[in-house]
Amino acid sequence: MALFLSMGVVAAQTIELAISDPETEIDSQFSGEPITLFGSISEVPSSLNQTPFDVVVTVRGPVRNRAVYRKARRAGMFLTESRAYYRLLPDTYFVLSNDAPEKIADVSTRAELRLAPMDWILRARIGRSKLPDSYDTALHDLLLSRGQFELKPNAVRFISPTFFAARWRLPNFSKPGVYTADAYLFADGVLVGRTNYTFGVRLTGFDLKLWILARNQPAVYGLLTVIIAVTMGWAGYAAFRR
Amino acid sequence: MLIYLPIAETTVNLFHLVGLGIVVGSISGLFGVGGGFLLTPFLLIYGVPPQVAVASVAAQVVASSTSGALSHYRRRAVDPKLGAVLVGGGIVGSLTGVAAFDWLSRVGQLDAMIGIGYLTLLGSIGTIMLVETTRFILRGNRTQPTARRLKRRGWIEAMPLKVRFRVSGLYMSVFKVLLVGYMIGLIGALLGIGGGFILVPALLYVLRMPSKYLVGTSLLHLTAVMAVTCYLHAWRSGSVDILLAFCLMIGSVAGAQIGTTFGRRLPAEQLRLLLALIVLAVAARFAVGLFLYPGNLFETVEIPARLLP
Numbered sequence: 217m218a219l220f221l222s223m224g225v226v227a228a229q230t231i232e233l234a235i236s237d238p239e240t241e242i243d244s245q246f247s248g249e250p251i252t253l254f255g256s257i258s259e260v261p262s263s264l265n266q267t268p269f270d271v272v273v274t275v276r277g278p279v280r281n282r283a284v285y286r287k288a289r290r291a292g293m294f295l296t297e298s299r300a301y302y303r304l305l306p307d308t309y310f311v312l313s314n315d316a317p318e319k320i321a322d323v324s325t326r327a328e329l330r331l332a333p334m335d336w337i338l339r340a341r342i343g344r345s346k347l348p349d350s351y352d353t354a355l356h357d358l359l360l361s362r363g364q365f366e367l368k369p370n371a372v373r374f375i376s377p378t379f380f381a382a383r384w385r386l387p388n389f390s391k392p393g394v395y396t397a398d399a400y401l402f403a404d405g406v407l408v409g410r411t412n413y414t415f416g417v418r419l420t421g422f423d424l425k426l427w428i429l430a431r432n433q434p435a436v437y438g439l440l441t442v443i444i445a446v447t448m449g450w451a452g453y454a455a456f457r458r
Numbered sequence: 459m460l461i462y463l464p465i466a467e468t469t470v471n472l473f474h475l476v477g478l479g480i481v482v483g484s485i486s487g488l489f490g491v492g493g494g495f496l497l498t499p500f501l502l503i504y505g506v507p508p509q510v511a512v513a514s515v516a517a518q519v520v521a522s523s524t525s526g527a528l529s530h531y532r533r534r535a536v537d538p539k540l541g542a543v544l545v546g547g548g549i550v551g552s553l554t555g556v557a558a559f560d561w562l563s564r565v566g567q568l569d570a571m572i573g574i575g576y577l578t579l580l581g582s583i584g585t586i587m588l589v590e591t592t593r594f595i596l597r598g599n600r601t602q603p604t605a606r607r608l609k610r611r612g613w614i615e616a617m618p619l620k621v622r623f624r625v626s627g628l629y630m631s632v633f634k635v636l637l638v639g640y641m642i643g644l645i646g647a648l649l650g651i652g653g654g655f656i657l658v659p660a661l662l663y664v665l666r667m668p669s670k671y672l673v674g675t676s677l678l679h680l681t682a683v684m685a686v687t688c689y690l691h692a693w694r695s696g697s698v699d700i701l702l703a704f705c706l707m708i709g710s711v712a713g714a715q716i717g718t719t720f721g722r723r724l725p726a727e728q729l730r731l732l733l734a735l736i737v738l739a740v741a742a743r744f745a746v747g748l749f750l751y752p753g754n755l756f757e758t759v760e761i762p763a764r765l766l767p
Contacts, residue, residue, distance in 0.1 A: 452711025
């Protein structure tokens with residue numbers, strides 16, 4: 217249950233974050249939800265008073281294990297030839313910024329902060345070199361095309377020079393669990409502040425009861441499933457019997 | 459109307475699920491098959507994880523085949539004794555199949571096995587049925603096209619413990635029936651289907667069961683074996699999404715009745731011809747998947763930690 221609890225605000229030296237909905241609830245009608253993360257920049261040093269800030273916010277969903285299969289033609293058939301595995305890769309990953317990240321920070325800074333989805337793919341993969349290969353690139357492209365990974369270079373708007381809002385939408389396939397938002401503040405390409413914020417997405421109502429039953433009492437859940445199926449079959453038969 | 463599925467962790471359209479259930483349920487009631495082969499690919503397109511799709515379809519198959527089996531039982535179109543022996547073999551086969559499924563997943567040859575398995579089995583069964591039934595219809599013969607031309611296999615016929623199955627008028631070794639049930643359970647669990655597609659032809663051609671009892675007895679077997687499979691999925695991995703299965707069931711139990719009603723009006727040979735065509739269509743779908751360039755050679759799926767190297 218602790219998995220679903222919101223973890224609260226973590227203050228940093230120069231940025232404070234707050235979210236529009238600290239705990240998003242998923243019920244049967246859930247079809248995605250817009251979320252806004254507000255950021256307030258404080259304790260700005262006098263040397264940076266006239267410098268416009270750039271902000272990159274990354275939002276990571278709960279982690280999952282993945283396999284990537286590669287097919288090849290063998291004896292005329294396209295069969296799975298080989299596969300690669302990824303441990304604890306974020307199921308969803310959003311990169312929100314006020315401009316393209318490559319315009320905000322240099323390559324090494326972006327890699328060090330793991331701003332790009334590929335950085336997380338490389339970190340999650342099991343047992344290969346540190347350079348992206350065709351499996352990593354394919355996984356990256358597949359997750360981007362499915363909307364599980366998303367790059368939104370205009371999702372951060374400055375409301376005032378020291379106050380910004382990052383907007384995105386939790387997709388309808390969002391997994392319940394803990395989500396982490398990392399906010400990075402740049403001035404002239406230099407990282408001048410960072411903080412993070414965790415928030416919960418949790419099941420509620422009937423969905424939650426089902427989830428708990430399936431996880432905690434699988435034997436009862438299995439029996440219940442079979443009883444429901446047989447009862448539904450009988451009900452269908454009885455309803456249509458003349 | 460959109461609905462969030464708590465175990466599949468995705469949102470789907472309720473009306474699509476119910477509609478899909480009706481179509482698949484009709485096919486189930488008409489031919490005595492589960493329909494998992496049709497349903498699972500649709501759910502995968504929706505973004506339902508494969509293990510949840512397969513497990514939830516098993517629950518749906520239990521509902522639709524219960525509905526269909528009861529209808530056939532009421533019309534005395536089920537051989538309960540032969541069905542019970544089949545189920546015995548089927549459950550053991552299903553348990554073996556689930557274990558083999560896990561092993562093949564670990565060694566990474568499951569996809570190939572499923573593709574080739576479907577193509578070979580359905581292709582050959584569909585062709586045999588199509589040829590036999592077409593020949594029968596063209597001749598205008600009144601007797602059913604049992605496997606007269608198939609040679610009797612000595613060791614199968616010589617199996618001990620012969621039993622009389624009065625309802626279907628058969629006299630044969632209980633081991634022969636158990637073996638058929640076991641093979642269907644094994645193949646069904648391995649290929650992630652109930653096995654109705656293979657069971658109906660097996661009952662007809664191997665056990666030489668009269669057409670009248672084919673569908674009902676097949677549905678009885680499906681109900682029991684898929685109930686065990688569904689329970690195993692729910693118990694081992696909690697991967698059955700009751701909400702998803704329930705939405706499919708609403709459509710499919712109604713569809714099963716529609717299918718059974720239509721089945722009553724169609725002559726047995728026409729039913730067999732239709733089934734042969736559907737079996738061949740499914741085989742063709744797998745052939746396309748196997749032989750045509752897939753567009754993207756890479757695919758990704760979420761996997762449980764136990765499948766990581």
